[in-house]
Amino acid sequence: MNRIVNDPNYVVEDMLKGFVKNHKDLVEKTENDRVLKYKKAPVEGKVGIVTGGGSGHKPAFIGYIGENLCDAVAVGEIFSSPTAKAFLDAIKAADSGKGVACLYGNYAGDNMNVKMAVRKAKKLGIEVKTVVANDDCASAPKDELEKRRGVAGEVLMWKVGGAKAAMGADLDEVIAAAQKAIDYTRSVGIGTAPCTIPAVGHPNFQIEDGMMEVGIGHHGEPGINVQPLKTAREIADEMLDLILPDLPFEAGDEVVVLLSGLGATPVMEQYIVYDRVEEVLEEKGISVYRSYVGNYFTSLEMMGVTLTVMKLDEELKECMDLPVNSAGLKQF
Amino acid sequence: MNRIVNDPNYVVEDMLKGFVKNHKDLVEKTENDRVLKYKKAPVEGKVGIVTGGGSGHKPAFIGYIGENLCDAVAVGEIFSSPTAKAFLDAIKAADSGKGVACLYGNYAGDNMNVKMAVRKAKKLGIEVKTVVANDDCASAPKDELEKRRGVAGEVLMWKVGGAKAAMGADLDEVIAAAQKAIDYTRSVGIGTAPCTIPAVGHPNFQIEDGMMEVGIGHHGEPGINVQPLKTAREIADEMLDLILPDLPFEAGDEVVVLLSGLGATPVMEQYIVYDRVEEVLEEKGISVYRSYVGNYFTSLEMMGVTLTVMKLDEELKECMDLPVNSAGLKQF
CATH class of the missing domain: 3.30.1180.20 (Dihydroxyacetone kinase; domain 2)
Known part of the structure; x- marks a missing residue:
C-alpha cells in the first residue's frame, strides 16, 4: 500500500472534512454528516436535484454539487450505498417545496435505500421522483436494460437535470429531461x-x-x-x-x-x-x-x-450549454 | 505496463491531437507542431504570457493556455525540455507588440533553450523578459535559491502573471508581479x-x-x-x-x-x-x-x-481573484 490516509476505516469522514474546507464557496455540511448540500440549497422556487452513491469515485458524487447542478448528495462508504436516512436527509436539504428529482445509478443498495427514502419523504409531504441511470451497455444485454449499471453517464444526467431545474422546469419536466438524457x-x-x-x-x-x-x-x-x-x-x-x-x-x-x-x-x-x-x-x-x-x-x-x-436533441443541447459551477465540472 | 498508448515513441504527438480536438474552444495549433496557443492569441494590446516544459505533467503545461492565463506553450518530450525553436515560436505566437513574459521552471534544459529563444526573439524585435520558478524548497538550501527547481508553484506564477497582463499591465509590471508570486x-x-x-x-x-x-x-x-x-x-x-x-x-x-x-x-x-x-x-x-x-x-x-x-499581498490577491478559463484551471 502506498496510499495517503489517516485511519483506513475513516477515509470518508476525513475526505469530507477536507472537501468542505476546500469548497466552502460552494458546499456546506448538513446535520447528517453523510449529506453535503449546495450552499444556496434549497433554492427557492426550484426543483431540488439529489444524488448519492458510494465513495471512491471522485469527483463523483459530491463534486457535482453546485450551481445549476446537484443541490444535495448522500455519501456512502467506499464503493457502497449511502443509507436510506442519508438519501432522505439529502432530499430534505434539497427541497424548496417544488419537489425533488433523485437521479442516481442502478445498483441494488442504492435502489433499495432510495426507495425507502422516497417513501419516507412522501410521508413528510415532499414529492420525489427518480431516474435510475443504466448507461453501461456492457453490463447487460439490450433486452435487459433494467439490469444495466449506471456509470459516467450519470454526470450527463445530472448536468441535464440540473440545467432543466435551473431553467425553471417543474418536477415532471426535470424528470423527463433527465430520463431522456440517460436513455440517449x-x-x-x-x-x-x-x-x-x-x-x-x-x-x-x-x-x-x-x-x-x-x-x-x-x-x-x-x-x-x-x-x-x-x-x-x-x-x-x-x-x-x-x-x-x-x-x-x-x-x-x-x-x-x-x-x-x-x-x-x-x-x-x-x-x-x-x-x-x-x-x-x-x-x-x-x-x-x-x-x-x-x-x-x-x-x-x-x-x-x-x-x-x-x-x-435541442432540449438536451440547451441543457448541456448552461454554465455550471461545481468542484468536478465548471463550464462558462 | 498497463498504459493506454499507440506507439510509445509518439505519445506527445498523439496527446496533442486529442487535446486540441477536445479544447478547440480555447486552444489552437500553430505552424510548429510543438507549440499550442490560446485561440485569441496574440491578444491585441496585452503582454503575451508564454511557458513551456516537458510533457507528462498534465494539466501542465498546455492545460494552462486560456483566458487570463497563458497565451502560448512550448511542448517538450516526456520529462524533457522543449527546443529553443519551440520556445521562440511560442513567443512569436504570443506577441502582440507589447512584449512577452516567459514564465517557466528552473531546469537546465529549459534555462538553456529559453535563453537561446530570448536572444533570437530580440533579433526579431520582440522584447522578452523571464521569470524562473524555483518554489521547491526541498531541492536546495535557502542560500542557494538559484538551484531550486520549479514545481506546482508555477501554476500560481502563471495565474498571477496572466491576470496582471489581462488587467493591462506593461511587461515590467507583469514580470514584477510574476516574480513576486514565485518569491512568495x-x-x-x-x-x-x-x-x-x-x-x-x-x-x-x-x-x-x-x-x-x-x-x-x-x-x-x-x-x-x-x-x-x-x-x-x-x-x-x-x-x-x-x-x-x-x-x-x-x-x-x-x-x-x-x-x-x-x-x-x-x-x-x-x-x-x-x-x-x-x-x-x-x-x-x-x-x-x-x-x-x-x-x-x-x-x-x-x-x-x-x-x-x-x-x-493586495496585488497578488487581486490577481488570484480574476476569473480564468483554461483546461486545467477554471475559476468564475
Whole structure:
C-alpha cells in the first residue's frame, strides 16, 4: 500500500472534512454528516436535484454539487450505498417545496435505500421522483436494460437535470429531461489495473499486467472479456463498437462525448484515446457537439478509461450549454 | 505496463491531437507542431504570457493556455525540455507588440533553450523578459535559491502573471508581479510510488512499497529523505514544517494553498491531506484566502502529493481573484 490516509476505516469522514474546507464557496455540511448540500440549497422556487452513491469515485458524487447542478448528495462508504436516512436527509436539504428529482445509478443498495427514502419523504409531504441511470451497455444485454449499471453517464444526467431545474422546469419536466438524457446515453469501461480499498489493503479484483478487461464496472464488476492490452486506437474502436450500435447512434447525430479516466491512468493517455474517438465519430457522420476528457468519474487508483456518448436533441443541447459551477465540472 | 498508448515513441504527438480536438474552444495549433496557443492569441494590446516544459505533467503545461492565463506553450518530450525553436515560436505566437513574459521552471534544459529563444526573439524585435520558478524548497538550501527547481508553484506564477497582463499591465509590471508570486511561494513534494515513461517501459526511479520520499522532484529527482509511509496528518505536518519556516510564513499572513496530486493518488486522499494543512495553518494564525486541491501538476502515474503555499499581498490577491478559463484551471 502506498496510499495517503489517516485511519483506513475513516477515509470518508476525513475526505469530507477536507472537501468542505476546500469548497466552502460552494458546499456546506448538513446535520447528517453523510449529506453535503449546495450552499444556496434549497433554492427557492426550484426543483431540488439529489444524488448519492458510494465513495471512491471522485469527483463523483459530491463534486457535482453546485450551481445549476446537484443541490444535495448522500455519501456512502467506499464503493457502497449511502443509507436510506442519508438519501432522505439529502432530499430534505434539497427541497424548496417544488419537489425533488433523485437521479442516481442502478445498483441494488442504492435502489433499495432510495426507495425507502422516497417513501419516507412522501410521508413528510415532499414529492420525489427518480431516474435510475443504466448507461453501461456492457453490463447487460439490450433486452435487459433494467439490469444495466449506471456509470459516467450519470454526470450527463445530472448536468441535464440540473440545467432543466435551473431553467425553471417543474418536477415532471426535470424528470423527463433527465430520463431522456440517460436513455440517449451509452457507456463502456476498459480496465488495465485494479484498485485497492484502503481498509482492505489489497485489490479486491485482479487485472493482470499487460491485460485489459473490456466492460469492467466501476467497482471491478466483471466485464465481457479479458484480453491482451491493445493500443489506444484499438481500445477506442472497441469501445465505440459496443456503444454505437447499441442505441444506435447514426450518421447525422450530434453527440456529447465524455471520456473519463478511472483514476490512475494519466490524462495524457485519455487525450490519446479521445483523438481516435472523435476521428471515428466524424468518419461515421456523427458530430461532436461538446466533449469532456478527464477524471470525471473514477474508481480510486484503478487504471483504465470509460467512454460515454449521449445523443442530443435541442432540449438536451440547451441543457448541456448552461454554465455550471461545481468542484468536478465548471463550464462558462 | 498497463498504459493506454499507440506507439510509445509518439505519445506527445498523439496527446496533442486529442487535446486540441477536445479544447478547440480555447486552444489552437500553430505552424510548429510543438507549440499550442490560446485561440485569441496574440491578444491585441496585452503582454503575451508564454511557458513551456516537458510533457507528462498534465494539466501542465498546455492545460494552462486560456483566458487570463497563458497565451502560448512550448511542448517538450516526456520529462524533457522543449527546443529553443519551440520556445521562440511560442513567443512569436504570443506577441502582440507589447512584449512577452516567459514564465517557466528552473531546469537546465529549459534555462538553456529559453535563453537561446530570448536572444533570437530580440533579433526579431520582440522584447522578452523571464521569470524562473524555483518554489521547491526541498531541492536546495535557502542560500542557494538559484538551484531550486520549479514545481506546482508555477501554476500560481502563471495565474498571477496572466491576470496582471489581462488587467493591462506593461511587461515590467507583469514580470514584477510574476516574480513576486514565485518569491512568495514555497512547495514540497512527497512521493509514494514511481512512474513509468511509456517509451522506457519500466520506472526510472524506485520508491519501495510502504515507503515515502520527502522532497522528491516532479521527475523523480531525489528528495531529502526516504522513510516509512506516514499518515496523511503526519505528511501534512512534515510538508508544512519544511515550507513555513523557509519563507517564512507567519501569523497574520493570508495565503493561497495549492495541493496537487502527482497523478495516481486519488483526489480523496488529497482532500484528507488538505484537511490537516488548513487546520495547521489556522492554528498558526495563517489564514487561507483561496485553496486548490486536485491534479494540477502531475508526473504521469506517480503517486504522492505536492503542497504549495503562496503568501499574499493586495496585488497578488487581486490577481488570484480574476476569473480564468483554461483546461486545467477554471475559476468564475
